[in-house]
Amino acid sequence: MNFLEEKIVKDGLVKEGNILKVDNFLNHQLDVDTLDKLGKAFYDEFKDEGITKVVTVEASGIAIACMTARYFNVPVVFAKKAKSMNLDGDLYTSKVRSFTYGKEYDVTIARKFLGPDDKVLLVDDFLAIGNAMNGLLDICSQAGAQVGGIGIAIEKGFQGGGDELRAKGYKLMSMAIVEAMDPVNGVTFRQ
Structure with missing residues (x-):
């Protein structure tokens, strides 16, 4: 069992509806040591x-992306979920459906931050069916940027998104791949 799997067993909480709560160390309150270990592993x-460049979607992927980018000594670019007044110029946009929030939204990256000279590492906290990652891949395609790899903290292997990305030829590393989970028995990891 690796450091993240141990952390999930110790501090994670499985809820009904295939929800794995890791908000006490990964996506609300942040355990910087765990984030640093993720960045180093990626x-x-x-x-x-x-x-x-390291690319992610706001908000939960940003901390992981920052810790990862430290090691590469490259910038982080994050796709914004809401159009704000400080987004100017031409944008790359893709539609993404959130598993967690159950709604569809546009993610955008300003064209000035991503282009054909970039080779990116895509990172995120979770990968379930792959909607967010497919949105980022779409934006990279629009920009002409190459994808050098995908780094995921927790993959829900039973939902198939990671397997689909691997079948498409992407180099994907997930620190913890959950094969099964339920509130009574907890989490089972892929070996």
Whole structure:
């Protein structure tokens, strides 16, 4: 069992509806040591890929992306979920349906921050059916940016998103792949 799987068993909480709450260390309150270990693990896996930017979706992926980018010494670019007054110029946009929130929204990245000279590492806290990641892949395609890899903290393996991305040829590393979970028995990880 790796450090993240141990942390999930110790501090995670499984709720009905395939919800794994890790808000006390990963996506609300942040355990910086765990985030740093994630960043280092993603760096070790993708360090030879020529990564120029780490890309994620706001909000929960940002902390992981920042810790990862430290090791690569590259900028973080995050796709915004809401159009704000400080987004100017041309934008790349993709529609994403959130599993957690049960709604569809546009994610956007300003064209000035992503282009054909970039080779990106996509990172996020969770991967379930893959909607957010497919939105980021769509934006990278629009920008002409290459995808050097995908780093995920927790993949819900039973929902198939990771398997689909691997079948498409993406190099995907998930620190913890949950095979099954329920409130009574907790979490079972893929080996």
